[in-house]
Amino acid sequence: MNLPPLIQSFVLHFGEMGSRWGINRTVGQIYALLFLSRDPLNAEDIVEALGVSRSNVSMGLKELQAWNLVRLQHKPGDRRDYFTTPDDIWQIVRTLVDERKKREIDPTQSLLREVLMQKPGTPEERHAQDRMREMHDLFELLTGWYDDVQRLETERLVQLLTLGSKVQKILEMKDRLFVVPGGRTKRRDTKTSPER
Amino acid sequence: MNLPPLIQSFVLHFGEMGSRWGINRTVGQIYALLFLSRDPLNAEDIVEALGVSRSNVSMGLKELQAWNLVRLQHKPGDRRDYFTTPDDIWQIVRTLVDERKKREIDPTQSLLREVLMQKPGTPEERHAQDRMREMHDLFELLTGWYDDVQRLETERLVQLLTLGSKVQKILEMKDRLFVVPGGRTKRRDTKTSPER
DNA sequence: CCATCTTTTCAGAAATTACTGAAATGACGG
DNA sequence: CCGTCATTTCAGTAATTTCTGAAAAGATGG
Numbered sequence A, B: 001m002n003l004p005p006l007i008q009s010f011v012l013h014f015g016e017m018g019s020r021w022g023i024n025r026t027v028g029q030i031y032a033l034l035f036l037s038r039d040p041l042n043a044e045d046i047v048e049a050l051g052v053s054r055s056n057v058s059m060g061l062k063e064l065q066a067w068n069l070v071r072l073q074h075k076p077g078d079r080r081d082y083f084t085t086p087d088d089i090w091q092i093v094r095t096l097v098d099e100r101k102k103r104e105i106d107p108t109q110s111l112l113r114e115v116l117m118q119k120p121g122t123p124e125e126r127h128a129q130d131r132m133r134e135m136h137d138l139f140e141l142l143t144g145w146y147d148d149v150q151r152l153e154t155e156r157l158v159q160l161l162t163l164g165s166k167v168q169k170i171l172e173m174k175d176r177l178f179v180v181p182g183g184r185t186k187r188r189d190t191k192t193s194p195e196r
Numbered sequence C: 001c002c003a004t005c006t007t008t009t010c011a012g013a014a015a016t017t018a019c020t021g022a023a024a025t026g027a028c029g030g
Numbered sequence D: 001c002c003g004t005c006a007t008t009t010c011a012g013t014a015a016t017t018t019c020t021g022a023a024a025a026g027a028t029g030g
Helices: A005-020 A025-036 A043-050 A054-066 A089-117 A123-150 A154-163 A166-178 B005-020 B025-036 B043-050 B054-066 B089-117 B123-150 B154-163 B166-178
Strands: A071-075 A078-084 B071-075 B078-084
Touching (some): A005 A025, A043 A054, A089 A123, A089 B005, A123 B005, A166 B154, B043 B078
């Protein structure tokens, strides 16, 4: 590997980090390299930068494409494939969350729905099903929220995140303004509300 | 493995899922089992339920403890260790996010801060540093938001999530109420605002 | 202390995953 | 078509991770 030290630190770190996610070291390094690079890189560039085999790079790029994390480009008069990451870092976050949801949450929800249809035979199974229902409803709430905010323009999203829990203040204000005197504030019911 | 079918499906699924996270199959299965179980289980219970070796269970439990995902208990007159997961599923989510932040974001932020101190030698390095700064600021914003909402009571948090992007409506309302006529709404500046 | 029960450690085996080089496939331009 | 350049596939190997059994260490009651 022959890279400016500043870039090399980041690439190596991402390689290590990769293993804590579902991706391997090389894939992590390729991504890090593309993320930092100003210009699109072709497979041979990556081979030279990282010192891994051509075929390894090919497989790594294929995986990154399956994750929608890299974009394929072409240069006029050059028939090699060039790769980049999106310039907009928020787009990267959105993609990452989408893909993780697709790979981790969706299959789990599908299994949970299936198992929740079945009739429990024993009290043990009954309790297990209750737990699974809790998990299912939790995922439902979280993915519902995500689907919702994901549609916001980035500027609005940043605004929301910057506010953080100060949003609560505004909600309280809203409650104070619109609550029916003596009555409870209207709120959508969910099965995932706190237990105590 | 000798478990009610309903429980077995879930345990097996979690085992597979485990590999997509940083944890191995056995650890995933142990966790799933404890999550579904009404009563605390000891190591021998787990060995019998999953059909893996005693030492494997011991190591798995150690890892789950390192993640703060299981709680150690004792029964009077029994000196074996019993394990459970917290009853409150929201507590589980909080722990999970905390631990992943600690293992994935914090080390990266620390590396980014370090690298951002250095002086870039080339335009290439300069651009790389700009990218790293974007990533750093993004993490700063996200973790700031998380630290903030994490402190909310669960009921408030659920309320917030249920609202989803409808919060935006309330923000717009707030803007309309409090904006200085003819002027721009005051907003905290961040370096992570959208580029276009 | 000892006997017994429990958990932990760890070296080696087993299983899985990552990586490579060579060969196959594909994609032009002439 | 053919030659060249580029990418993909894949079988075999290397590296890593997971798992096990045996032994060690720890804890407790007598």
